[in-house]
Amino acid sequence: MSDDPTEPKKKKLRKLQTPLGVFDILPDDQLYYTHIKKVVRHRCRQSGFRRITTPVFEFTDVFQRSIGDATDIVQKEMYTFTDRKDRSFTLKPEGTAGVMRAYLQHGMKELPQPVELYYIEPHFRYDRPQKGRYRQFWQFGYEIIGESDPALDAQVIQLSHKIFEDLGIAHLLELQINSIGCAACREEYITQLQNYYVGKERSLCDRCVGRLEKNPLRLLDCKEEDCQILAQLAPQLKMYLCKDCKEFHGKVLEFLEASEIKYVENDKLVRGLDYYTRTVFEFWDRTQGAQNAVGGGGRYDGLMEMIGGPHTPGLGAAFGMERIILNMKREKIHVPSKDDLHIFVAQLGDDAKKRCLNLIWELRERGVKTVGALGKGSMKAQLRLADKFNVPYTLILGITEVRENTIIIRDMAKGQQRIIPFDTVIDEVVKLIGEKNLDKYSPGELVYS
Numbered sequence: 001m002s003d004d005p006t007e008p009k010k011k012k013l014r015k016l017q018t019p020l021g022v023f024d025i026l027p028d029d030q031l032y033y034t035h036i037k038k039v040v041r042h043r044c045r046q047s048g049f050r051r052i053t054t055p056v057f058e059f060t061d062v063f064q065r066s067i068g069d070a071t072d073i074v075q076k077e078m079y080t081f082t083d084r085k086d087r088s089f090t091l092k093p094e095g096t097a098g099v100m101r102a103y104l105q106h107g108m109k110e111l112p113q114p115v116e117l118y119y120i121e122p123h124f125r126y127d128r129p130q131k132g133r134y135r136q137f138w139q140f141g142y143e144i145i146g147e148s149d150p151a152l153d154a155q156v157i158q159l160s161h162k163i164f165e166d167l168g169i170a171h172l173l174e175l176q177i178n179s180i181g182c183a184a185c186r187e188e189y190i191t192q193l194q195n196y197y198v199g200k201e202r203s204l205c206d207r208c209v210g211r212l213e214k215n216p217l218r219l220l221d222c223k224e225e226d227c228q229i230l231a232q233l234a235p236q237l238k239m240y241l242c243k244d245c246k247e248f249h250g251k252v253l254e255f256l257e258a259s260e261i262k263y264v265e266n267d268k269l270v271r272g273l274d275y276y277t278r279t280v281f282e283f284w285d286r287t288q289g290a291q292n293a294v295g296g297g298g299r300y301d302g303l304m305e306m307i308g309g310p311h312t313p314g315l316g317a318a319f320g321m322e323r324i325i326l327n328m329k330r331e332k333i334h335v336p337s338k339d340d341l342h343i344f345v346a347q348l349g350d351d352a353k354k355r356c357l358n359l360i361w362e363l364r365e366r367g368v369k370t371v372g373a374l375g376k377g378s379m380k381a382q383l384r385l386a387d388k389f390n391v392p393y394t395l396i397l398g399i400t401e402v403r404e405n406t407i408i409i410r411d412m413a414k415g416q417q418r419i420i421p422f423d424t425v426i427d428e429v430v431k432l433i434g435e436k437n438l439d440k441y442s443p444g445e446l447v448y449s
C-alpha cells in the first residue's frame with residue numbers, strides 16, 4: 001500500500017463477465033454458426049424463401065397476443081422492460097410473431113401468395129439455463145404465409161430434413177407429428193379434457209393445476225411422471241378432430257410418405273404456444289426424446305386474427321442452433337474452417353515494410369490468406385509469430401533482398417528456404433498454395449439504375 005496522498009485511490013471493480021445463460025461465440029464455435037447459416041441460406045434460397053430480419057425488441061403485445069397470455073413463455077420467460085416513456089417492450093422470445101406483424105404492417109398480402117420468409121437470429125427467454133439451452137439463443141426458422149394446403153406442411157418438414165441431412169445429424173433425429181385440430185374441434189375436446197381431470201387435481205403438479213383452466217392442452221406434454229400417467233388415459237385428441245382436420249392431417253402424412261420421410265405419430269404432442277392449429281411437429285433426439293428436441297413448428301391459421309389482421313393461414317418451423325451444434329459435436333462432425341492462413345510476411349527496414357504493404361494486398365487479391373507483422377520489430381520476433389499462426393510458408397524481405405530485388409520463401413514444415421526474384425513471388429506462392437485452396441472472393445456485380 002502506498003501512503004502517497006497524491007496517488008489516486010483505486011476502487012476495486014467487479015470482474016466483468018457475461019450474465020448467466022448468455023455466452024460469447026468465440027472464433028472456434030463461430031465456424032459452426034457460419035456453417036449452419038450457410039446451409040440454411042442455401043436451402044431456403046433454393047426453395048424460394050427470402051430472408052427477413054425483425055427487430056430484437058417489439059411492443060410487448062406483439063408477443064402477448066400471438067403466443068398467448070396463458071403460455072409459459074408469456075407468463076414467465078419474457079424479457080420485458082419499459083422505456084423512458086413507460087412503454088412496454090419485450091426482447092423477442094421467438095420468431096413467428098414478429099414476422100406476422102411485419103407481414104401485416106407492410107401489406108405483404110398484396111404480394112403473390114404464399115409469402116415465404118426465413119430468418120437466422122438471436123432470441124431471448126428467461127429460462128433455466130442448462131446444456132444446450134440459454135437465455136440468449138440462436139434460431140433459424142421459416143414461415144409460409146397466405147395459403148393453406150397440406151403439401152406446404154410437408155414442404156416445411158422436408159426443408160428441415162434436408163438441412164439436418166446437410167449438417168450430418170438427420171439420422172439422430174426423429175420426426176414427431178400430431179394434429180391439434182382447429183378452433184372448432186379443439187373446443188369440444190378441451191371440455192372433455194377438463195371433465196376428465198375433475199377430481200384428479202391432487203395428482204397433478206403445481207404447474208398443471210394452473211394450466212387446467214387456461215391452457216389444458218399442455219397437461220398432455222408435461223414432463224412430470226404423475227402428470228404423464230394421467231395423460232396416458234386422458235381422452236385422445238384425434239377422436240375429436242372434425243372431418244376437415246382429419247382429412248388435412250391424413251394428406252400431410254400421405255405427402256410425407258411420398259417424400260419418404262419417416263415420422264412418429266404422437267397424440268400427446270401439443271407444443272407450448274397458443275397459436276398452433278392442425279399440424280404440429282418436432283424433431284426429437286432418437287435416444288433422449290423430447291428432452292433434446294432441436295425444435296419444430298406447425299400450422300397457425302388463426303394467428304393473424306389474434307394479432308388484429310384478416311384471416312391469413314400460415315405455418316412455419318424454428319430450430320435452436322446451440323442444440324444442433326451440440327449434436328454435431330457429439331457426432332464428432334467438424335465443419336470446414338476457412339480461417340487457416342496461407343502466408344506470413346516478415347520484413348526488416350522501412351523500404352521492406354513499404355514493399356510488403358502492397359505485396360500483402362496483392363496476395364490477398366489473388367485469394368492467398370496473408371498476414372504480416374508490420375508492427376513487430378526483430379526478425380526473430382516475427383518468425384516466432386509465423387510459427388504461432390501455423391502458416392505453411394513465410395516470405396522474408398530484409399535490407400539485402402530489397403537491394404537485390406529478391407525475396408526469401410521459407411517452407412515452415414521442412415525448415416528450408418530459397419531466394420527468388422521479387423517479381424515472381426506472387427505466382428510462385430499461388431502455385432505452392434494450389435488454385436483450389438485459394439480463398440477467392442467476389443463482391444458480386446453492382447447494378448446501377
Ligand SMILES: [Zn+2]
Nearest residue numbers: 182185242245
Ligand atoms: Zn377441426
Ligand SMILES: [Zn+2]
Nearest residue numbers: 205208222227
Ligand atoms: Zn404437470
